[in-house]
Amino acid sequence: MPPTLLSSRRVLLEGRLQPATLELENGLISAIFDHDPSRAGDHHDYHDLVVMAGLIDTHVHINEPGRTDWEGFATATRAAAAGGLTTLVDMPLNSIPSTVDADSFRLKLEAAAGQLRVDVGFWGGAVVGNLDGMRELAQAGVLGFKCFLSPSGTDEFTNLDFEQLGQAMQMVAELDSVLLVHAEDPAELLAFSGDPRSYDNYLATRPPRAEVSAIERVVAGAKATGCRAHVVHLATEAGLASLAHSGVTVETCPHYLTFAAEEIADGATAYKCAPPIRGRATREALWQALERGAIQLVATDHSPSPAELKCIDSGDFSAAWGGISSLELLLPAVWTEAARRGHGVEKLARWVCSAPARLAGLDHLKGRLEPGLQADLVVWDPNASFVVDRLEHRHALTPYQGRTLRGVVEATYLRGQRIFFQSQHHSECLGQILKKARTKP
Structure with a gap:
């Protein structure tokens, strides 16, 4: 399966928002390139949205x-x-x-x-x-x-x-x-x-x-x-x-x-x-x-x-x-x-x-964008706002109800698979159970 490419002018790398193109393959970030939304392949271009x-x-x-x-x-x-x-x-x-x-x-x-x-x-x-x-x-x-x-x-x-x-x-x-x-x-x-x-x-x-x-x-x-x-x-x-x-x-x-x-x-x-x-x-x-x-x-x-x-x-x-x-x-x-x-x-x-x-002891796998880490990403608009009305928890009751918040999620990726995009969920449940490997008896 060919790698997925993901581009934005605002990718959070090494503590700084910068233009970049990410290559996602086999569940990992396989490479990070200079920003090139024209690069051939299965390319998701998110323009000015934040990717982190x-x-x-x-x-x-x-x-x-x-x-x-x-x-x-x-x-x-x-x-x-x-x-x-x-x-x-x-x-x-x-x-x-x-x-x-x-x-x-x-x-x-x-x-x-x-x-x-x-x-x-x-x-x-x-x-x-x-x-x-x-x-x-x-x-x-x-x-x-x-x-x-x-x-x-x-x-x-x-x-x-x-x-x-x-x-x-x-x-x-x-x-x-x-x-x-x-x-x-x-x-x-x-x-x-x-x-x-x-x-x-x-x-x-x-x-x-x-x-x-x-x-x-x-x-x-x-x-x-x-x-x-x-x-x-x-x-x-x-x-x-x-x-x-x-x-x-x-x-x-x-x-x-x-x-x-x-x-x-x-x-x-x-x-x-x-x-x-x-x-x-x-x-x-x-x-x-x-x-x-x-x-x-x-x-x-x-x-x-x-x-x-x-x-x-x-x-x-x-x-x-x-x-x-x-x-x-x-x-x-x-x-x-x-x-x-x-x-x-x-x-x-x-x-x-x-x-x-x-x-959680997961920093060798997750938590930042680097080659070799899992391709878990969120793409979002920090300037867009919404009113909290409907949530996907089992119960809607929350003190945030009716409050205007900033930051709208466009897409979520789990190990390189887009599991959420523009309010729609992936048809499959792709999550995994995480366990700690024991080093002491």
């Missing part, structure tokens, strides 16, 4: 098997392809069973088979009493592990106390893996009181000090054990001081970079997540941390649920599910706010392509 590596989202709750009424591999990967994402890493909880040992991982792989429109890897769970299960999961090929220090929201996925965190970190270090941590100290969380529709009342239940206290424990544990650790969904700049020079990496999410507590109406439970969306000053501090590299990446924490679990009718923040749907919107949500603050495509790609690839 496909996005990688390392924080996605796909929820299959067991909760496909919440999401599922078919709908999640379809939404990903439409949003320019070519790789997802699935979280180990909210599916039934949770991914905490080899048997539960096997069930997840069976559920995924034949349904993937993009590539999917998996985090394994670190829960109470499953150190042996963690070893099984590592042997089976998970990309790393995830734990909670506060209750996870589902009974099947138990949170670790600080002693158990240390044990899990020791195991992760022995396995030469990485531990992702939901860092909120349960001792610092407060009971809900007052009007259940009040966002301020919900915000008060999860103060910044809960994040700070937990992050301090994560940093100390990583230092004591040599564990590679990563803090997920940072929602307060107050946690950054402990992370500085610690070697522990950290992400934030599009909703913390887009919304602010002052803008959330009482009863607007579509905005509920944990940790919560904080004030405008915090939002700007998170942007500044991204700019200077104190926060390394952005991931969605896509955590959908049926509308009734979000308590939309009652507006009860005390009872609503804490999760935000935004998988398809990672690129435009981050780009809209980044461009508003003067950031360019180069920084965007660092936050949503190359840094996530490093976290």
Whole structure:
């Protein structure tokens, strides 16, 4: 089969937008030429549209098997392809069973088979009493592990106390893996009181000090054990001081970079997540941390649920599910706010392509455009805008509904195959399961 050629005057190469023609063959970028849209062959000329590596989202709750009424591999990967994402890493909880040992991982792989429109890897769970299960999961090929220090929201996925965190970190270090941590100290969380529709009342239940206290424990544990650790969904700049020079990496999410507590109406439970969306000053501090590299990446924490679990009718923040749907919107949500603050495509790609690839141990395959790497690409218009109305997730409910965002995806390529083009999906599911090759027993 002859190679595919792809040209644009704005291809992101080595941190700079420049004219180029890419040659895609056998699933890889086989060569990069000077811009030549007249070169003979199966040529896709995208003129002035941006071409960059496909996005990688390392924080996605796909929820299959067991909760496909919440999401599922078919709908999640379809939404990903439409949003320019070519790789997802699935979280180990909210599916039934949770991914905490080899048997539960096997069930997840069976559920995924034949349904993937993009590539999917998996985090394994670190829960109470499953150190042996963690070893099984590592042997089976998970990309790393995830734990909670506060209750996870589902009974099947138990949170670790600080002693158990240390044990899990020791195991992760022995396995030469990485531990992702939901860092909120349960001792610092407060009971809900007052009007259940009040966002301020919900915000008060999860103060910044809960994040700070937990992050301090994560940093100390990583230092004591040599564990590679990563803090997920940072929602307060107050946690950054402990992370500085610690070697522990950290992400934030599009909703913390887009919304602010002052803008959330009482009863607007579509905005509920944990940790919560904080004030405008915090939002700007998170942007500044991204700019200077104190926060390394952005991931969605896509955590959908049926509308009734979000308590939309009652507006009860005390009872609503804490999760935000935004998988398809990672690129435009981050780009809209980044461009508003003067950031360019180069920084965007660092936050949503190359840094996530490093976290997941996939940077030898994905995350940037270089000869020899997989031909995972997104082609998009950074100047076009759209109003969020219909999304391809299983549930349309999202706080982005009705919002105008910049950045429209024209095409998505997975290993050189165009899987999405001008709102149309490829007829086949071409995604693959990603596993980590083990180097330690």
